[in-house]
Amino acid sequence: MSFGSTEMYSALNVSAITDLLDTYLSQPAIFDNVLIPQSFGGNKSINYYLTSQYSSEAEIYDYTINCRAATMGESRTIASTVIDTISRENGSNYYIYCEVLATISPADDLDNFNTPLTATIKLK
Known part of the structure; x- marks a missing residue:
């Protein structure tokens, strides 16, 4: 079970963000x-992870989405674009x-x- 992670990846994996x-x-x-691979040599990335309990009903x-970059401006630009x-x-x-x-x-x-960012995803 993906607990919404497949849908979250699909939402994030669009050119406006990936560019x-x-x-x-x-x-x-x-x-x-929760962690970025140690072998990742870049600066601009997103990592996301589940932060709430699973409720089958x-x-x-709830996910945390971390928008990471070498500068504050780039990090905020990625976050703004995600939102x-x-x-x-x-x-x-x-x-x-x-x-x-913050x-x-x-x-x-x-x-x-x-x-x-905090992101709440509701499956239909």
Whole structure:
């Protein structure tokens, strides 16, 4: 069971968003995971993960979407584009609502700026 992650990936994997990201193994740098692969050498990426309990009755899932980049401006641009593209998005079997959170500064020289979003996806 994907718990909405397949739908979330489909919503994020559109040119308006992927054009802003680096690639990883010939794919857009969109990771369905809490961590970004250590072998990823780029700066601009998205990682997303489930942050709520699974309820088989409602099929509503809360995700965190991290929009990462080398600069605060790039990170916010990715986050803004994600919101403009997927918030209030009606897919064939889902609806998504997003909210932006405060940008997080890099923890060290190896880290990036991160503008996180919360995204609630409701399957139909």
